[in-house]
Amino acid sequence: MTLLTLFVLMAGASALMGFYRLLAGPTHTDRVVGLDILFFVAIVLSLLAAWTSGRTVYLDVAIGLALSGFVATLAWARLIQQQAAGERETES
Numbered sequence: 001m002t003l004l005t006l007f008v009l010m011a012g013a014s015a016l017m018g019f020y021r022l023l024a025g026p027t028h029t030d031r032v033v034g035l036d037i038l039f040f041v042a043i044v045l046s047l048l049a050a051w052t053s054g055r056t057v058y059l060d061v062a063i064g065l066a067l068s069g070f071v072a073t074l075a076w077a078r079l080i081q082q083q084a085a086g087e088r089e090t091e092s
Contacts, residue, residue, distance in 0.1 A: 007048055015041045028080045032073060039069030 014037060022034030043062045050058035 004048065004052060007044070011041045011044050011048075028076075028083075032076050032080070035076070036069065036073055039065055039072075043069075 018034045018037030018041060020034070022031050022038065025031040025034055042065050046058045046062035046065060050056060050062070
């Protein structure tokens with residue numbers, strides 16, 4: 001088994017865990033973590049593709065995924081924060 005195959009198998013196992021956490025997570029925080037795991041796996045697979053093929057277009061894809069994943073995480077965290085603040089106001 002080559003090192004590349006091992007990395008791809010580990011990324012696939014991580015993606016399965018991320019999908020599970022995204023879909024079955026009991027809280028919103030668990031779902032954000034699952035989404036971050038999926039973005040990380042996509043970035044790793046893009047970097048592996050750039051490394052094996054020698055094409056730099058995959059590096060652009062990895063950078064784009066990293067930026068969009070970061071912004072998505074911030075937006076989702078802000079939404080959760082606003083929802084929690086709204087629930088506290090209605091309880092008072």
